[in-house]
Amino acid sequence: MSKQVGPLLQRAPYRYELPETYKKGMRVPGILWVNEAAARLIAEDQSLDQLANVACLPGIVGASHGMPDIHAGYGFPIGGVAAFRTDSGVISPGGVGYDINCGVRLMKTSITVEDVRPHIEELTRRLQRDVPSGLASEGELSLSAADLRDVMVQGAQWAVDRGMGELQDLEFCEDRGAMQAADPNAVSERAVKRGRNQLGTLGSGNHFLEVCYVDSVYDDGLAEAFGLRYHTVCVMVHSGSRGFGHQICTDYVSIMLKAMTKHGIHVPDRQLACAPFDSDEGQKYYSAMACAANFAWANRQVLAHLVRGVMSGLFPGIKVSTVYDVAHNIARVEKHVVEGRPLELIVHRKGATKALGPGNSLLPGAYSRYGQPILVPGDMGRYSYVLAGTVKAQEETFGSTCHGAGRLLSREAAKKSVDGSMLKATLRDKGIFVLGTSNASLAEEAPEAYKDVSEVVSVMVDAGLARKVARLVPIGVVKG
DNA sequence: ATGTTC
Numbered sequence: 001m002s003k004q005v006g007p008l009l010q011r012a013p014y015r016y017e018l019p020e021t022y023k024k025g026m027r028v029p030g031i032l033w034v035n036e037a038a039a040r041l042i043a044e045d046q047s048l049d050q051l052a053n054v055a056c057l058p059g060i061v062g063a064s065h066g067m068p069d070i071h072a073g074y075g076f077p078i079g080g081v082a083a084f085r086t087d088s089g090v091i092s093p094g095g096v097g098y099d100i101n102c103g104v105r106l107m108k109t110s111i112t113v114e115d116v117r118p119h120i121e122e123l124t125r126r127l128q129r130d131v132p133s134g135l136a137s138e139g140e141l142s143l144s145a146a147d148l149r150d151v152m153v154q155g156a157q158w159a160v161d162r163g164m165g166e167l168q169d170l171e172f173c174e175d176r177g178a179m180q181a182a183d184p185n186a187v188s189e190r191a192v193k194r195g196r197n198q199l200g201t202l203g204s205g206n207h208f209l210e211v212c213y214v215d216s217v218y219d220d221g222l223a224e225a226f227g228l229r230y231h232t233v234c235v236m237v238h239s240g241s242r243g244f245g246h247q248i249c250t251d252y253v254s255i256m257l258k259a260m261t262k263h264g265i266h267v268p269d270r271q272l273a274c275a276p277f278d279s280d281e282g283q284k285y286y287s288a289m290a291c292a293a294n295f296a297w298a299n300r301q302v303l304a305h306l307v308r309g310v311m312s313g314l315f316p317g318i319k320v321s322t323v324y325d326v327a328h329n330i331a332r333v334e335k336h337v338v339e340g341r342p343l344e345l346i347v348h349r350k351g352a353t354k355a356l357g358p359g360n361s362l363l364p365g366a367y368s369r370y371g372q373p374i375l376v377p378g379d380m381g382r383y384s385y386v387l388a389g390t391v392k393a394q395e396e397t398f399g400s401t402c403h404g405a406g407r408l409l410s411r412e413a414a415k416k417s418v419d420g421s422m423l424k425a426t427l428r429d430k431g432i433f434v435l436g437t438s439n440a441s442l443a444e445e446a447p448e449a450y451k452d453v454s455e456v457v458s459v460m461v462d463a464g465l466a467r468k469v470a471r472l473v474p475i476g477v478v479k480g
Numbered sequence: 481a482t483g484t485t486c
Contacts, residue, residue, distance in 0.1 A: 074481095097481070098481050098482065099481040099482080100481095102481065135482075135483080135484080136482090136483050190486095194482095194483075203481075203482085204481080204482085204484095205481055205482085206481080207481080240481070241481095242481090242482080243482060243483070245481085245482095246481065246482045247482085249481090249482095250482085250486095329481085
């Protein structure tokens with residue numbers, strides 16, 4: 001017997017199916033990884049229809065997956081995972097999103113919250129002073145077109161080679177901080193123009209720098225493996241590919257709208273514009289997307305370097321090392337086992353994190369016995385989580401988990417109901433010192449605008465798609 | 481997310 005919630009059928013605890021009969025054209029079912037309360041909310045939400053639309057795309061394999069932090073996005077839902085055959089399926093810019101390789105880097109330090117607490121205001125002010133943030137912000141690096149081409153190909157390595165980081169940083173970046181598929185020839189002049197002054201800038205919206213500390217450890221072995229001891233101070237960086245990736249997405253949505261006619265592809269929503277992966281347009285988008293992904297890794301590498309500079313200035317002798325760096329808006333060619341056979345797929349994760357289980361050969365050596373650190377930021381007033389990947393996720397969700405709390409209120413609704421300066425004062429009373437580019441932008445990012453990330457994380461853990469490692473509580477935040 | 485309506 002399976003329980004029904006609107007059009008959704010519960011197939012297992014935390015696993016709800018949206019059957020192919022929900023909408024004409026669906027080639028596979030949708031699967032939502034949620035608890036019952038969330039299933040009821042999503043059953044009425046636009047993201048459910050988007051999940052179904054994705055299931056209509058050519059070459060989709062298995063199911064169109066929705067993570068517990070799912071909400072409506074451009075065409076594809078945010079919190080969505082969709083894998084397509086590379087020989088007969090499509091690639092879609094909407095399945096990656098406008099902020100290509102938006103992602104998170106977590107760094108641990110050699111000091112504790114007791115060391116930092118007395119200096120948190122000064123530390124946060126210096127972070128805001130030394131790390132450019134906000135819309136249209138520009139960095140200290142002004143790249144020539146040739147330099148930018150190198151960034152597009154080399155990713156995080158480009159920055160490390162120029163003294164902005166440590167070799168170890170690369171080992172703990174997904175893909176070692178660079179996708180091999182990058183080809184700068186697939187990137188427009190306009191994207192280059194927008195990207196040249198933006199390396200080493202945080203951006204705006206939900207992008208942030210956060211000083212936080214380990215306040216709970218759930219698994220001693222995993223936490224030790226990731227270097228996350230009780231009260232260790234960490235820094236989380238959330239940023240992406242800025243105007244550069246945005247322009248690449250814009251360019252290719254337009255290219256693919258034309259390509260669809262040429263290739264005879266029909267989609268239920270124009271925002272799902274796509275092309276066969278093995279077509280000229282599909283390959284060029286993949287190459288350009290990889291350039292943006294590599295730009296974002298270089299960006300987080302430079303940001304990490306700037307953070308290190310600030311931390312060392314205030315705490316001489318401090319060691320700041322990368323725990324892990326994940327993309328949560330990206331598409332990659334990966335091998336997965338489908339119906340008992342290995343198959344090459346182009347896996348789109350939009351607001352979803354890749355999660356490798358113990359023993360996966362792609363893991364850095366130090367983590368191979370433990371699985372991948374999954375970084376799940378919550379909101380600036382509560383907490384974030386570090387999880388570890390499982391083999392079950394590799395089997396059930398193409399090795400994917402959630403990426404954050406997920407919005408509860410729209411930006412508009414949050415701005416109406418929250419006063420930015422009052423929010424700052426409230427957080428300060430809680431021991432969280434917050435600086436933003438404006439009170440309005442802070443209000444949009446208020447804790448009450450987000451779901452409680454602990455509920456999102458519980459679903460992943462109880463469904464067996466991740467293991468709980470540690471919880472991080474913020475003490476100083478710079479918002480873009 | 482984004483030189484937030486090239």
